[in-house]
Amino acid sequence: MSDDLILRVVTKILIPFIVLFALYVQFHGEYGPGGGFQAGVVAAAAFVLYGLVNGLDALRRVAPESVVETMVGAGVLLYIAVGLAGIVLGGHYLDYSVLGGAPVDGQHRGIFWVELGVGITVSGVMLKVFYLFAGRRA
Amino acid sequence: MNQFGALSYAITVFLMVAGLYIVIARNNLIKTLVGLSIFQTAVYLLYIAPAKLPGGTAPVISAEFDAYSSPLPHVLILTAIVVGVATMALGLAIVVRIYEAYGTIEEDEILNRDREAR
Amino acid sequence: MTLSAHFPVLQVVVPLVSAPLAVLARRATAAYAIVMFASWIAFGLAIALTMQVRSEGVVSYPIGNWPPPWGIEYRIDALSSFVLLLVSAVAAVVLPYCRRSIEHEVPREQHYLFYSMFALCLAGLLGIAATGDAFNAFVFIEISALASYVLIALGRDRKALVASYQYLILGTIGATFFVIGIGMLYLMTGTLNLADMSERLAATSDLRPVLTAAAFITVGMSLKLALFPLHQWLPNAYTYAPSAVSAFIAATGTKVSIYVLMRFYFSVFGAGLVFELAVGEVLLVLSLAAMFIASAIAVVQSDFKKLLAYSSVAQVGYITLGLSLESVSGLTASIVHLVNHGMTKAGLFMLVGGAVLVTGGSGMDRLAGLRRTMPLTSFGIVLGGLGLIGIPGTAGFISKWQLVLAAMERQEWWLVFAIVASSLLAVAYVWRFVEVAYFREPSNPADRRREAPATMLVPAVMVIAASIYFGLDSSLTLGGAATAADFLLGTSR
Numbered sequence: 001m002s003d004d005l006i007l008r009v010v011t012k013i014l015i016p017f018i019v020l021f022a023l024y025v026q027f028h029g030e031y032g033p034g035g036g037f038q039a040g041v042v043a044a045a046a047f048v049l050y051g052l053v054n055g056l057d058a059l060r061r062v063a064p065e066s067v068v069e070t071m072v073g074a075g076v077l078l079y080i081a082v083g084l085a086g087i088v089l090g091g092h093y094l095d096y097s098v099l100g101g102a103p104v105d106g107q108h109r110g111i112f113w114v115e116l117g118v119g120i121t122v123s124g125v126m127l128k129v130f131y132l133f134a135g136r137r138a
Numbered sequence: 139m140n141q142f143g144a145l146s147y148a149i150t151v152f153l154m155v156a157g158l159y160i161v162i163a164r165n166n167l168i169k170t171l172v173g174l175s176i177f178q179t180a181v182y183l184l185y186i187a188p189a190k191l192p193g194g195t196a197p198v199i200s201a202e203f204d205a206y207s208s209p210l211p212h213v214l215i216l217t218a219i220v221v222g223v224a225t226m227a228l229g230l231a232i233v234v235r236i237y238e239a240y241g242t243i244e245e246d247e248i249l250n251r252d253r254e255a256r
Numbered sequence: 257m258t259l260s261a262h263f264p265v266l267q268v269v270v271p272l273v274s275a276p277l278a279v280l281a282r283r284a285t286a287a288y289a290i291v292m293f294a295s296w297i298a299f300g301l302a303i304a305l306t307m308q309v310r311s312e313g314v315v316s317y318p319i320g321n322w323p324p325p326w327g328i329e330y331r332i333d334a335l336s337s338f339v340l341l342l343v344s345a346v347a348a349v350v351l352p353y354c355r356r357s358i359e360h361e362v363p364r365e366q367h368y369l370f371y372s373m374f375a376l377c378l379a380g381l382l383g384i385a386a387t388g389d390a391f392n393a394f395v396f397i398e399i400s401a402l403a404s405y406v407l408i409a410l411g412r413d414r415k416a417l418v419a420s421y422q423y424l425i426l427g428t429i430g431a432t433f434f435v436i437g438i439g440m441l442y443l444m445t446g447t448l449n450l451a452d453m454s455e456r457l458a459a460t461s462d463l464r465p466v467l468t469a470a471a472f473i474t475v476g477m478s479l480k481l482a483l484f485p486l487h488q489w490l491p492n493a494y495t496y497a498p499s500a501v502s503a504f505i506a507a508t509g510t511k512v513s514i515y516v517l518m519r520f521y522f523s524v525f526g527a528g529l530v531f532e533l534a535v536g537e538v539l540l541v542l543s544l545a546a547m548f549i550a551s552a553i554a555v556v557q558s559d560f561k562k563l564l565a566y567s568s569v570a571q572v573g574y575i576t577l578g579l580s581l582e583s584v585s586g587l588t589a590s591i592v593h594l595v596n597h598g599m600t601k602a603g604l605f606m607l608v609g610g611a612v613l614v615t616g617g618s619g620m621d622r623l624a625g626l627r628r629t630m631p632l633t634s635f636g637i638v639l640g641g642l643g644l645i646g647i648p649g650t651a652g653f654i655s656k657w658q659l660v661l662a663a664m665e666r667q668e669w670w671l672v673f674a675i676v677a678s679s680l681l682a683v684a685y686v687w688r689f690v691e692v693a694y695f696r697e698p699s700n701p702a703d704r705r706r707e708a709p710a711t712m713l714v715p716a717v718m719v720i721a722a723s724i725y726f727g728l729d730s731s732l733t734l735g736g737a738a739t740a741a742d743f744l745l746g747t748s749r
Contacts, residue, residue: 035216037216037220069279069282070280072276072279073276073277073279073280074276074280076275076276077273077276077277077280080269080272080273080276083269084269086320087262091321092262092265092317092318092319092320092321093262093265093266093269093317093319093320094319094320095320095321096320097321129227129231132231133230133231133234136234136238154436158429161425161429167421170425171425174425174428174429177429177432178428178432181432181435181436181439184436184439185439185442188443211442214391217391217395218394218435221395221398221402224398224402225398225402225424225428228402228405228406228424229421229424229425232405232409232417232420232421232424233421235409235417236414236417236418236421239414239417240414248418252415252418
């Protein structure tokens, strides 16, 4: 697909906006529809689009498989770390109120980091699934 | 229950039964997975449709409103959607491996090839 | 707050955190070490929780400090701690066994993924037993189910893929039926907390959605616990999975689903509501069918793992038979057989895995003359088989005796006769192994004596020895089961 000029130019213009939208959805999950899972899928979609147009090897240069696999584990660990931070700081597991000065600040912080963990894992998993399916010899 | 409530339940039941029928009646492995997906989608409807209270507003506390639509089923269904996506991904991965191992994705063909190989 | 107050949640979090750590570790040995230590810590936590429950009654832990019923609550009582002990003990014993066993069955570069999936399955099963929230139970059911589909698909034979796919379709339908039932309960009561739900159900007057919910939950869970005739996924899944996976899942998967059914029947719906629905009669008929038909099918199998799988379906029939008797002694029989059968099957599958490693397959012809090449393994399998039959001195006898006592309590002598008759069928299929292993010549008579590696043999022998020990001294198992049954029926409506 890399010989199709229109596809290449349009994806070059669109991909930054898709990534930006993914970040927007990620961080506005508390205020509107969104959150980690949706943002992760949109971000992965941007990378998958790049891979579809420019080829799997080009995508592997941009998002190496080892990095993607690390993202899968790192996001879950981030989530569990936030939960355990609640225990360490004197509250219960996944207790956000103890994470900040006032309980409301703690809630904001807790949800921010937890959703970030979810977003990292989900985008990693979606990309990894794409690599696995697209990388098989037909 | 007014007619819209009954309609949403009717659609839910129709989708559930349609999904189950596809799972039972179709031979092709991917069609079975699609039927499973339709069945799961019907369950999402079962949770979400009753969450909207007639006359209820968005669940943001405000002085003028006293009836709020429930946000809890939406959260539950987000979780269920993720579970459904994971199941689909796993099912499709297994189907790809089955195709590579057997050369076909029709259930009766697979049973035949196992029988011949024995 | 002291650390011991966090034990309910750490019971699930410790195996859960070992899964991504194993993925990040990438190397098989590191992943193996991480998951094995996590499972041993989980076993220690299960023992600690059982002590806590003995002294305090019910241990409740609100996640995120949101008080129940608004938040998710982990609720450990006598029955959950018993199931937690079973699951974590089986995992702690099977993991050292995994190392050599999967070397020959799973490609080396996938070992770290195998351990991570094992940890996820363990965390899911522990979570089902620990949680007090209905939807949380569904999430953990799906986590453990998805992980087990992956584990089963890693088998060597290509039939493992088909078995895993079948299990995926049927298991997902079962879990979806379960979530439909929970949805109806949520719509009727407005809460997802099991304890709160039970109180609110007592106050509802319109029973039809509640009965429908009970029906959906029954069918959904029956698919997962392989109640006859919804057992079709089980024989292929147990046969073609890697041996370590068969051992773990055979001992824990169906048992935890039975736990969920018990929890919903007695703690949420209430024994009165459920049993006036003729659930008792239906379970009785299906259990008897399982006991006889599955044992009969087991007798004619040509693959030993498949024989053990059909035997599992029959033994689950014994557990649901105790459940259908609707009495404290019946429930005690169910709970104690849950643990005893888990122990026995885990030991049997582990020993058979050792035989598969040495002889290269699990067909009956490969096991010919096994007493020459693997005398310890053959003897262990015979002991496990005696446990399946229910010979006095084995754990299986304790649970069958308790079941007979429960049947006699109801003056149903034909039931006693049925239990004894199906045990005779078990003699038939155990005799098949004895005949092949002890009375036939090995295919290669020059084979010297060669047991399975020590890391595989020792855990298997330990488990079989435990099943004999708990057959001779049943105070821990039977006492724990009686406490759990008393608690369950005592707090039921």
